[in-house]
Amino acid sequence: MNREKMEIILQKIKEYNRIIIFRHFRPDGDAIGSTKGMREILKLSFPEKEIYLLNSDYSDYLEFLGGEDEPIADELYSEALALVLDTGSENRISNKKYKLCREIAKIDHHIDHQPYGDYCWIEEEKSSTCEMVAEFYYTFRAELKINKEAATYLYLGMVTDSGRFRFNSVDGDTMRYAGMLLDEGIETDKLFANLYIKDFEELKFQSYVYKKMKVTENGVAYIFVDKAMQKKFDLTSEQASACVSHLESIRGSLIWAAFIENAEKKEIRVRLRSRFVTVSEVAERYRGGGHACAAGATLLAKKEIKTILSELDERLKNYKENNEGWI
Numbered sequence: 001m002n003r004e005k006m007e008i009i010l011q012k013i014k015e016y017n018r019i020i021i022f023r024h025f026r027p028d029g030d031a032i033g034s035t036k037g038m039r040e041i042l043k044l045s046f047p048e049k050e051i052y053l054l055n056s057d058y059s060d061y062l063e064f065l066g067g068e069d070e071p072i073a074d075e076l077y078s079e080a081l082a083l084v085l086d087t088g089s090e091n092r093i094s095n096k097k098y099k100l101c102r103e104i105a106k107i108d109h110h111i112d113h114q115p116y117g118d119y120c121w122i123e124e125e126k127s128s129t130c131e132m133v134a135e136f137y138y139t140f141r142a143e144l145k146i147n148k149e150a151a152t153y154l155y156l157g158m159v160t161d162s163g164r165f166r167f168n169s170v171d172g173d174t175m176r177y178a179g180m181l182l183d184e185g186i187e188t189d190k191l192f193a194n195l196y197i198k199d200f201e202e203l204k205f206q207s208y209v210y211k212k213m214k215v216t217e218n219g220v221a222y223i224f225v226d227k228a229m230q231k232k233f234d235l236t237s238e239q240a241s242a243c244v245s246h247l248e249s250i251r252g253s254l255i256w257a258a259f260i261e262n263a264e265k266k267e268i269r270v271r272l273r274s275r276f277v278t279v280s281e282v283a284e285r286y287r288g289g290g291h292a293c294a295a296g297a298t299l300l301a302k303k304e305i306k307t308i309l310s311e312l313d314e315r316l317k318n319y320k321e322n323n324e325g326w327i
């Protein structure tokens, strides 16, 4: 079944002379890794085709991976295949010009609540879209080519989206594809240094987060990063929102959340994470979605922080009462 879907996507790639690759806005390692990895594989495998990676935003944190393509004329979209990676819903596609493309092929691992696209290969249980692109390469390796650069992009997305291979979504295949990519000669020491070394100021912000974090009655850990805090540490919204990961290892806090006040609009971005407990359904009620244990939402007013926290608290309470073995 999935093999058939993959074959259709490969067929479509072969049919088109121009392929434009898209991803979600506010990109993470998987969005950037999968699109850059796929772009490289397609360029190597089909040198006669025009392959573009065109988006409308980027990530400072992943700047070390290099940029994407310069904008092209709108007319060029109409004859192209849009290949959308790692993007669960249409409204999250970074570059809205995907609509100008003739057809849409989609590869993704998000929960598929708002289906879109003409040819889709979606596997919600996969640890990353990068793993799917690695599998795509492996399945059609007789026709496709890979190199160290493409392997590095894909490996980065696999590492970051799986919490460094810690999440339950990691299975034997994940490690087998990771092994295949490592065989291309990835410089893991350089890659991990780029991903995880922090500036002095970032660590100071981290210690401030620990000072200011709170916990609800049943253990939901959270931090509200207001505009003042962002100004105090001179943070971009990307740097501010990265703080959700600082709350991930608190015993008994199986759910944790960061609320990031938007510097321009009245909105508050929510980043939700959990272990064992599903939180995506709560995110969906607040204009969001994502994965069972990593989701995001948007609040329209500060008072919604209280309501979402009480829903999360209730969920955690129920979970703790009805399950054993949680940590």
Ligand code: AMP
Pocket: 024, 026, 028, 088, 089, 110, 270, 271, 272, 287, 288, 289, 290, 291, 294, 295, 296, 297, 298
């Ligand atoms: P984030 O906290 O932004 O890293 O998001 C965690 C996961 O939830 C990612 O897979 C996102 O694609 C997804 N996500 C975040 N925000 C939203 C949203 N507003 N709607 C749907 N999915 C989201």
